[in-house]
Protein backbone atom coordinates (compact mmCIF):
# COMPACT_ATOMS: atom_id res chain seq x y z
CA UNK A 1 0.00 0.00 0.00
CA UNK A 2 1.54 3.30 -1.06
CA UNK A 3 2.30 5.46 1.96
CA UNK A 4 3.64 9.02 2.17
CA UNK A 5 7.12 9.30 0.77
CA UNK A 6 9.80 7.77 2.91
CA UNK A 7 13.57 7.67 2.81
CA UNK A 8 14.76 5.36 0.04
CA UNK A 9 16.43 2.28 1.50
CA UNK A 10 17.21 -1.34 0.82
CA UNK A 11 17.17 -4.18 3.32
CA UNK A 12 19.43 -7.06 2.30
CA UNK A 13 17.17 -9.86 3.52
CA UNK A 14 19.33 -12.73 2.28
CA UNK A 15 22.89 -12.29 1.06
CA UNK A 16 24.33 -15.69 0.24
CA UNK A 17 24.83 -16.87 -3.32
CA UNK A 18 23.45 -20.27 -4.21
CA UNK A 19 20.70 -22.49 -2.81
CA UNK A 20 22.43 -24.52 -0.07
CA UNK A 21 22.13 -23.36 3.54
CA UNK A 22 24.17 -24.28 6.58
CA UNK A 23 23.38 -24.14 10.30
CA UNK A 24 23.62 -20.56 11.54
CA UNK A 25 24.64 -19.30 8.12
CA UNK A 26 23.22 -16.61 5.84
CA UNK A 27 20.18 -17.23 3.63
CA UNK A 28 19.71 -17.12 -0.16
CA UNK A 29 18.92 -13.99 -2.07
CA UNK A 30 16.16 -11.52 -1.50
CA UNK A 31 16.23 -7.75 -1.20
CA UNK A 32 13.58 -5.39 0.06
CA UNK A 33 13.44 -1.92 -1.51
CA UNK A 34 11.61 1.05 -0.04
CA UNK A 35 11.24 3.80 -2.58
CA UNK A 36 8.60 6.34 -3.55
CA UNK A 37 6.41 5.21 -0.67
CA UNK A 38 6.36 1.64 -2.02
CA UNK A 39 7.72 -1.57 -0.53
CA UNK A 40 9.12 -3.74 -3.31
CA UNK A 41 10.71 -7.15 -3.14
CA UNK A 42 13.50 -8.16 -5.50
CA UNK A 43 13.87 -11.97 -5.54
CA UNK A 44 12.33 -14.41 -3.11
CA UNK A 45 14.91 -16.94 -1.99
CA UNK A 46 14.40 -19.33 0.89
CA UNK A 47 13.84 -17.49 4.17
CA UNK A 48 12.30 -14.37 2.63
CA UNK A 49 9.04 -14.42 4.62
CA UNK A 50 10.82 -14.76 7.94
CA UNK A 51 13.34 -12.07 6.95
CA UNK A 52 10.63 -9.54 6.07
CA UNK A 53 9.15 -10.11 9.52
CA UNK A 54 12.57 -9.70 11.10
CA UNK A 55 12.87 -6.37 9.28
CA UNK A 56 9.74 -5.27 11.14
CA UNK A 57 7.28 -5.38 8.26
CA UNK A 58 4.11 -7.40 7.80
CA UNK A 59 4.01 -9.48 4.60
CA UNK A 60 0.93 -7.50 3.58
CA UNK A 61 3.15 -4.39 3.22
CA UNK A 62 4.48 -5.67 -0.12
CA UNK A 63 3.39 -3.66 -3.17
CA UNK A 64 5.11 -5.62 -5.96
CA UNK A 65 7.61 -8.43 -6.50
CA UNK A 66 10.40 -8.51 -9.08
CA UNK A 67 12.20 -11.79 -9.83
CA UNK A 68 15.54 -11.41 -11.65
CA UNK A 69 15.78 -15.02 -12.92
CA UNK A 70 14.50 -18.49 -12.18
CA UNK A 71 17.42 -20.03 -10.28
CA UNK A 72 15.89 -21.48 -7.11
CA UNK A 73 17.99 -19.32 -4.77
CA UNK A 74 15.97 -16.35 -6.15
CA UNK A 75 12.48 -17.79 -6.45
CA UNK A 76 12.03 -20.85 -4.20
CA UNK A 77 9.91 -19.09 -1.58
CA UNK A 78 7.85 -16.83 -3.85
CA UNK A 79 4.69 -18.91 -3.66
CA UNK A 80 4.92 -19.64 0.08
CA UNK A 81 5.60 -15.93 0.75
CA UNK A 82 2.55 -14.69 -1.13
CA UNK A 83 0.31 -17.48 0.15
CA UNK A 84 1.31 -16.47 3.68
CA UNK A 85 0.61 -12.80 2.92
CA UNK A 86 -2.84 -13.92 1.74
CA UNK A 87 -3.57 -15.84 4.93
CA UNK A 88 -2.24 -12.80 6.82
CA UNK A 89 -5.04 -10.64 5.48
CA UNK A 90 -3.73 -9.31 2.16
CA UNK A 91 -6.44 -7.21 0.50
CA UNK A 92 -4.61 -5.43 -2.34
CA UNK A 93 -3.23 -6.81 -5.58
CA UNK A 94 0.48 -7.62 -5.78
CA UNK A 95 1.89 -7.67 -9.31
CA UNK A 96 4.74 -10.12 -9.91
CA UNK A 97 7.26 -9.38 -12.66
CA UNK A 98 9.84 -11.92 -13.73
CA UNK A 99 11.54 -13.53 -16.70
CA UNK A 100 9.63 -15.59 -19.24
CA UNK A 101 8.85 -18.87 -17.47
CA UNK A 102 7.77 -17.25 -14.20
CA UNK A 103 4.19 -18.18 -15.13
CA UNK A 104 5.18 -21.88 -15.14
CA UNK A 105 6.49 -21.57 -11.56
CA UNK A 106 3.33 -19.72 -10.53
CA UNK A 107 0.91 -22.17 -12.16
CA UNK A 108 2.81 -25.06 -10.59
CA UNK A 109 2.59 -23.47 -7.16
CA UNK A 110 -1.14 -22.85 -7.59
CA UNK A 111 -1.53 -26.48 -8.62
CA UNK A 112 0.42 -27.71 -5.62
CA UNK A 113 -1.73 -25.68 -3.21
CA UNK A 114 -5.05 -25.98 -5.07
CA UNK A 115 -6.74 -27.98 -2.31
CA UNK A 116 -5.73 -25.59 0.48
CA UNK A 117 -6.52 -22.43 -1.50
CA UNK A 118 -10.00 -23.63 -2.47
CA UNK A 119 -10.65 -24.78 1.08
CA UNK A 120 -9.67 -21.46 2.67
CA UNK A 121 -11.66 -19.43 0.16
CA UNK A 122 -14.75 -21.52 0.87
CA UNK A 123 -14.32 -22.39 4.53
CA UNK A 124 -12.73 -19.16 5.82
CA UNK A 125 -14.13 -16.65 3.33
CA UNK A 126 -10.71 -15.55 2.10
CA UNK A 127 -10.63 -13.32 -1.01
CA UNK A 128 -10.07 -15.21 -4.28
CA UNK A 129 -6.35 -16.01 -4.31
CA UNK A 130 -5.95 -15.83 -8.09
CA UNK A 131 -7.29 -12.29 -8.25
CA UNK A 132 -4.68 -10.91 -5.85
CA UNK A 133 -1.66 -11.69 -8.02
CA UNK A 134 -0.83 -10.90 -11.63
CA UNK A 135 2.16 -12.12 -13.61
CA UNK A 136 4.12 -9.87 -15.99
CA UNK A 137 7.42 -10.20 -17.79
CA UNK A 138 10.54 -8.12 -17.32
CA UNK A 139 11.86 -6.78 -20.59
CA UNK A 140 14.92 -4.77 -21.47
CA UNK A 141 12.80 -3.01 -24.08
CA UNK A 142 10.04 -1.69 -21.87
CA UNK A 143 10.40 -0.11 -18.41
CA UNK A 144 7.64 -0.69 -15.86
CA UNK A 145 6.00 2.20 -14.02
CA UNK A 146 5.08 1.05 -10.50
CA UNK A 147 3.03 3.96 -9.17
CA UNK A 148 5.80 6.39 -10.06
CA UNK A 149 8.79 4.12 -9.42
CA UNK A 150 10.35 3.43 -12.81
CA UNK A 151 11.82 -0.07 -13.14
CA UNK A 152 14.23 -0.74 -16.02
CA UNK A 153 15.68 -4.17 -16.79
CA UNK A 154 18.97 -5.00 -18.44
CA UNK A 155 19.60 -8.52 -19.71
CA UNK A 156 22.71 -9.65 -17.86
CA UNK A 157 25.29 -12.35 -18.46
CA UNK A 158 24.46 -15.44 -16.39
CA UNK A 159 25.01 -18.52 -18.55
CA UNK A 160 23.35 -20.88 -19.17
CA UNK A 161 20.29 -18.93 -17.95
CA UNK A 162 18.80 -17.20 -20.98
CA UNK A 163 16.48 -14.77 -19.25
CA UNK A 164 18.30 -13.08 -16.38
CA UNK A 165 18.13 -9.39 -15.55
CA UNK A 166 19.81 -6.54 -13.74
CA UNK A 167 17.33 -3.93 -12.51
CA UNK A 168 17.33 -0.17 -12.07
CA UNK A 169 14.74 1.58 -9.91
CA UNK A 170 14.29 5.34 -10.11
CA UNK A 171 12.06 7.74 -8.23
CA UNK A 172 12.30 11.45 -7.43
CA UNK A 173 15.98 11.66 -8.38
CA UNK A 174 16.95 8.56 -6.36
CA UNK A 175 18.48 5.69 -8.34
CA UNK A 176 19.13 2.12 -7.23
CA UNK A 177 20.84 -0.44 -9.48
CA UNK A 178 20.88 -4.18 -8.76
CA UNK A 179 23.12 -6.47 -10.79
CA UNK A 180 21.20 -9.71 -10.36
CA UNK A 181 23.37 -12.78 -10.95
CA UNK A 182 25.91 -11.99 -13.62
CA UNK A 183 29.44 -12.30 -14.85
CA UNK A 184 31.21 -8.93 -15.02
CA UNK A 185 29.48 -6.94 -17.71
CA UNK A 186 30.84 -3.75 -19.30
CA UNK A 187 27.31 -2.53 -20.11
CA UNK A 188 26.54 -2.51 -16.38
CA UNK A 189 28.73 0.62 -16.19
CA UNK A 190 26.33 2.65 -18.36
CA UNK A 191 23.26 1.03 -16.79
CA UNK A 192 24.35 1.91 -13.22
CA UNK A 193 25.80 5.32 -14.16
CA UNK A 194 25.71 7.74 -11.17
CA UNK A 195 23.38 5.47 -9.18
CA UNK A 196 22.98 6.38 -5.51
CA UNK A 197 23.54 2.73 -4.67
CA UNK A 198 24.68 -0.27 -6.69
CA UNK A 199 23.90 -3.64 -5.14
CA UNK A 200 26.17 -6.04 -7.00
CA UNK A 201 26.75 -9.76 -6.66
CA UNK A 202 30.31 -10.77 -5.82
CA UNK A 203 32.53 -13.80 -5.44
CA UNK A 204 36.04 -14.42 -4.22
CA UNK A 205 37.41 -16.94 -6.73
CA UNK A 206 40.03 -18.17 -4.25
CA UNK A 207 37.24 -19.17 -1.86
CA UNK A 208 35.08 -20.93 -4.45
CA UNK A 209 37.19 -24.09 -4.76
CA UNK A 210 36.74 -24.84 -1.06
CA UNK A 211 32.92 -24.66 -1.15
CA UNK A 212 32.74 -26.80 -4.28
CA UNK A 213 34.88 -29.43 -2.59
CA UNK A 214 32.54 -29.34 0.42
CA UNK A 215 29.51 -29.97 -1.86
CA UNK A 216 31.17 -33.10 -3.18
CA UNK A 217 29.29 -33.07 -6.52
CA UNK A 218 31.99 -35.31 -7.95
CA UNK A 219 33.06 -33.35 -11.01
CA UNK A 220 34.00 -29.82 -12.09
CA UNK A 221 30.67 -28.62 -13.48
CA UNK A 222 29.61 -26.67 -10.37
CA UNK A 223 33.00 -24.95 -10.15
CA UNK A 224 32.90 -24.05 -13.83
CA UNK A 225 29.32 -22.76 -13.56
CA UNK A 226 30.21 -20.48 -10.65
CA UNK A 227 33.36 -19.09 -12.25
CA UNK A 228 31.80 -18.30 -15.62
CA UNK A 229 28.49 -16.85 -14.48
CA UNK A 230 29.40 -14.70 -11.45
CA UNK A 231 31.53 -11.60 -10.79
CA UNK A 232 34.92 -11.59 -9.04
CA UNK A 233 34.90 -8.90 -6.33
CA UNK A 234 37.81 -6.98 -7.84
CA UNK A 235 35.87 -6.66 -11.13
CA UNK A 236 32.83 -5.42 -9.18
CA UNK A 237 35.01 -2.64 -7.76
CA UNK A 238 36.07 -1.62 -11.26
CA UNK A 239 32.45 -1.57 -12.46
CA UNK A 240 31.34 0.56 -9.48
CA UNK A 241 34.21 3.00 -10.06
CA UNK A 242 33.53 3.15 -13.80
CA UNK A 243 29.86 3.87 -13.20
CA UNK A 244 30.64 6.53 -10.61
CA UNK A 245 28.09 5.11 -8.17
CA UNK A 246 27.74 6.92 -4.83
CA UNK A 247 27.83 3.68 -2.81
CA UNK A 248 28.36 -0.02 -3.44
CA UNK A 249 26.88 -2.99 -1.59
CA UNK A 250 28.10 -6.54 -2.20
CA UNK A 251 25.52 -9.30 -1.99
CA UNK A 252 24.92 -12.82 -3.31
CA UNK A 253 28.29 -13.55 -1.75
CA UNK A 254 30.20 -16.64 -2.87
CA UNK A 255 31.51 -17.98 -0.60
CA UNK A 256 29.38 -16.91 2.34
CA UNK A 257 29.14 -18.25 5.84
CA UNK A 258 32.72 -19.50 5.54
CA UNK A 259 34.64 -18.60 8.72
CA UNK A 260 37.85 -18.43 6.70
CA UNK A 261 36.46 -15.55 4.60
CA UNK A 262 35.93 -12.31 6.54
CA UNK A 263 34.72 -8.83 5.65
CA UNK A 264 38.41 -7.85 5.38
CA UNK A 265 38.86 -10.26 2.45
CA UNK A 266 36.02 -8.64 0.52
CA UNK A 267 37.30 -5.14 1.24
CA UNK A 268 40.82 -6.12 0.20
CA UNK A 269 39.46 -7.32 -3.15
CA UNK A 270 37.30 -4.26 -3.90
CA UNK A 271 39.06 -1.27 -2.37
CA UNK A 272 42.06 -1.12 -4.74
CA UNK A 273 39.69 -0.29 -7.61
CA UNK A 274 36.79 1.44 -5.78
CA UNK A 275 37.25 4.09 -3.11
CA UNK A 276 33.63 5.00 -2.31
CA UNK A 277 31.41 3.79 0.54
CA UNK A 278 31.35 -0.02 0.56
CA UNK A 279 28.84 -2.26 2.34
CA UNK A 280 29.71 -5.96 2.58
CA UNK A 281 26.28 -7.55 2.72
CA UNK A 282 24.94 -9.33 5.79
CA UNK A 283 21.41 -10.66 6.22
CA UNK A 284 19.23 -7.89 7.63
CA UNK A 285 21.58 -5.02 6.69
CA UNK A 286 19.69 -1.76 6.04
CA UNK A 287 21.23 0.77 3.63
CA UNK A 288 19.62 4.17 3.11
CA UNK A 289 20.36 5.91 -0.19
CA UNK A 290 19.42 8.93 -2.27
CA UNK A 291 18.11 12.28 -1.11
CA UNK A 292 18.06 12.45 2.64
CA UNK A 293 20.41 9.52 3.18
Ligand SMILES: [Zn+2]
Pocket residue numbers: 017018029071073074181252
Ligand atom coordinates in the same frame (compact mmCIF):
# COMPACT_ATOMS: atom_id res chain seq x y z
ZN1 LIG B 1 21.88 -16.93 -7.40
Ligand SMILES: [Zn+2]
Pocket residue numbers: 069071158181
Ligand atom coordinates in the same frame (compact mmCIF):
# COMPACT_ATOMS: atom_id res chain seq x y z
ZN1 LIG C 1 21.58 -17.51 -10.69
